[in-house]
Structure formats: structure tokens, C-alpha cells
Amino acid sequence: MLPDGTLDMDEARRLITDRTRLLSVTxxxxxxxxxxxxxxxxxxxxARGALVCVDAAQSAPHMPVDxxxxxxxxxxxxxxxxxxxxxxxxxxARRAVLEAMEPMFGGGDMILTVxxxxxxxxDIPHRFEAGTPHIAGVIGLGKAxxxxxxxxxxxxxxxxxxLVDYALRRLGDVPGVTIFGPPDPKAxxxxxxxxLEGVHPHDIGQVLDxxxxxxxxxxxxxxxxMAALDVPATARASFYLYNTTDEVDALxxxxxxxxxxxxxxxx
Amino acid sequence: xxxxxxxxxxxxxxxxxxxxxxxxxxxDGAASCAADGANPLCxxxxxxxxxxxxxxxxxxxxxxxxxxxxxxxxxxxTEYVKGRTIEEALRGVEAFQEMMVKGAAPADVDFxxxxxxxxxAKFPARVKCASLAWKTLExxxxxxxxxxxxxxxxxxxRMAGNA
Numbered sequence: 001m002l003p004d005g006t007l008d009m010d011e012a013r014r015l016i017t018d019r020t021r022l023l024s025v026t027x028x029x030x031x032x033x034x035x036x037x038x039x040x041x042x043x044x045x046x047a048r049g050a051l052v053c054v055d056a057a058q059s060a061p062h063m064p065v066d067x068x069x070x071x072x073x074x075x076x077x078x079x080x081x082x083x084x085x086x087x088x089x090x091x092x093a094r095r096a097v098l099e100a101m102e103p104m105f106g107g108g109d110m111i112l113t114v115x116x117x118x119x120x121x122x123d124i125p126h127r128f129e130a131g132t133p134h135i136a137g138v139i140g141l142g143k144a145x146x147x148x149x150x151x152x153x154x155x156x157x158x159x160x161x162x163l164v165d166y167a168l169r170r171l172g173d174v175p176g177v178t179i180f181g182p183p184d185p186k187a188x189x190x191x192x193x194x195x196l197e198g199v200h201p202h203d204i205g206q207v208l209d210x211x212x213x214x215x216x217x218x219x220x221x222x223x224x225x226m227a228a229l230d231v232p233a234t235a236r237a238s239f240y241l242y243n244t245t246d247e248v249d250a251l252x253x254x255x256x257x258x259x260x261x262x263x264x265x266x267x
Numbered sequence: 268x269x270x271x272x273x274x275x276x277x278x279x280x281x282x283x284x285x286x287x288x289x290x291x292x293x294x295d296g297a298a299s300c301a302a303d304g305a306n307p308l309c310x311x312x313x314x315x316x317x318x319x320x321x322x323x324x325x326x327x328x329x330x331x332x333x334x335x336x337x338x339x340x341x342x343x344x345t346e347y348v349k350g351r352t353i354e355e356a357l358r359g360v361e362a363f364q365e366m367m368v369k370g371a372a373p374a375d376v377d378f379x380x381x382x383x384x385x386x387x388a389k390f391p392a393r394v395k396c397a398s399l400a401w402k403t404l405e406x407x408x409x410x411x412x413x414x415x416x417x418x419x420x421x422x423x424x425r426m427a428g429n430a
Contacts, residue, residue, distance in 0.1 A: 199335075200310075200333060200334035200335060201334075202309055202334040202336075202393075202396070203277075203334050203335050203336075206273070206276065206277075206390070206393070207273065210270045210272070210273040217309075218308060218309055218310070219308070219310065223307075226310075232310035232332060232333070233309065233310045261277070262282065262285075262335070
């Protein structure tokens, strides 16, 4: 990773070798918002005969995602980040890859015939979906996706770029605030990760919470990223289609109040 | 300030200890015992060095980093236990845990400024921040008495984070 939160592509070219079997990469960083050049990485991996697995949990809810254009062999995202129920999600894979794979789990619906000597597998995708699925949850996820498509993924993306652009400018003006990740709003997803000098992110989160503002604080399950930035944790504002610039203003006011509250601290 | 509850959490005395921690740094001379505490999920870290003489805590120093609650609690804890016997200090650890659960210190313990941490009991997610220094002290003292090896301490019960 480079200091601005983008990937060091020279390092990627060095790391992806003939020994690489699977390249697993996030499309949009949950910690910093960086949009990763998945296509470029996928081309590197495919040139070495490796498969590509994309974590789209932060992109599928927020922007148009085209598995072909990305060069993905596998792509996963979760329902709870796109207005759907918790405990739901999607793992997509190219048919040719699925056809070459054996089932991992046994259970209802994944077999066609069973005999004492041998069994045959059901068609794709059933052979990979053993047992009783989370039917109600997945119907809910389907409805969430219908709703997002009614609004239009391009529109959602446009709205978030606007919010992020506004947040980067407003939050960046607050003394003591450092924003992590690429400075160009078009180069990032809908999150703004930041720190406030002298105030631990958990204290930022606690004070903002008292103003009715929910931010994520901590290392975002990305401790190596925190180590590379030399911070214990960050606070992260996460935007979606329902957020407004007024709410960004409330966040900025809250951060200013936090700075005032802990004023004089230089721990 | 936005809310009464928040003011109860961040009492001025705590912010003052956060800004100007007591007993922070390294011991003069060798430590009798030491222990490390960390809540890796939130990044609170405390290292304690303790010098025990004649069954009393003659000196204690802490190092580390973390949120205001964890650092203020470390500072207050070191002030409280300095000069006390190991048994009194361990009783203090127990009393502190009780205070975090019940929202009041036991009647037989005079916690003084430490009672400023009572407000933390209303914020379950922050109890682990306040408790870390105390559990780390317990670990250091128990390792000193040969009862247990000084394993790393955590007060965070969650085993994994969420993105």
C-alpha cells in the first residue's frame, strides 16, 4: 500500500508469480474507501494462470459492478451492507470454474442420486447449496436489490461521490483532522476514515454517538493497514444513498465539538 | 456538552488524568514484577512495572496507549495502589470489577477519585477500557507471588471483529 491508501502496483507485479493460485482482493477497501484496480490485478493473475476472487461487499451496494469487466472468477458480497437482511449474501462464480469444482458440503438438494456405492451431484448451483437455505432472508435480499436497481446504481454512485467530495472538503478543514485514503472522491467508495489529533477514535465515536451520529471506530478488521498508517485505529463515516450533506455538516460540527471537549490533550 | 450521560462518562477528573497521567514512564531501578494488557480489537495497551518491598507496592509505573478511559484508569489505579499491600491492591481490583458491574463501589473500599469511573458502568462497551489496567495489575501481582505466569491480559471478550 502507498501512503495515500492506493495499492503499490509494482509490488503487485512482483508478488503475483507462477506460484500464485488464487488472487483474493477487495474491490473497495472497507477501512479507507480506496477503489482497487481489480481489472489490472486480474490481468496480472490470469497471465500467471491464477484465479481471481473479488470481495465486492463495499462495491456491489454502492456502484455498478460488472463481473466480466472486473475479470472476476469469484465475487462475493453481503446483504447487510445493501439494505438487505443480516446473514445473507451472494457468492458468484464463473460457470466454468463451478463446473470444475466438487461440492464442499453434503446435505439436502445437493444430490441427484444416492446409492451405497456412489452419488451424483445435482446441477449448478444446487450442488453447492446443501441443506435448507435461509429462504426468507434471501427473498428479502432480492427485494433490496430490486429497490436499489429501481433507484439505479449509477445514481447511487453519483450521490455518494457528491457526499464524499463534500465530506472530504468540510472535514479536511477541521483543525487536527487527518483523512486517510485517496484525496480524489472518484477514487474512493462511500467511506471517509479519519483521525483527530490527541483524541482516540473510540472517544470520538462516543462523543459523536451522543449527538446521534453513528461512526465506526476501531481497526476495521484491517490491522496491517492501521500499522502501515501508524495509527491504533481510525474513526470512519460511512455514507449511503439515504445520507445528506446536512448530515455531513452535523458530523463536522460533532467532530469540532469533540476536539473542543478533549481540547488541550496531546497524548 | 451534548448529554448528561456523556458528562458522567467523561468526568473532568478523568480528562485531567488523561491529559496529565500520573506514574507514567519507567521505574527507577528494577521491577519486581510486570505484566502486559491489551485489548487488540480497540487498541488499548497497558504495560505495568511494579516494585514490591516487604509485601507493599513501593512503586509502580505504566506505559501504553489507548482511549482516554483506559489511560485515565491506568493513571488512577497506579495512584491508588502505590503504598498499599499486595492484598489491599488485589482487593482493589476486585472492588473495581464490582463497581463496573454494579455501578457503585463496595462500602468497605474508599476509592476517592476512582469513583469518577462509575459512569463507565453505564456504557458496557467501555467497561473493558476501564478494567484493563486493573486486570493487568492483578496479573502482575499474581505472577510476583509465583501463583501464575505473567500471561498477556485482555478484558475484551469478543474473539473477532466486524468489518
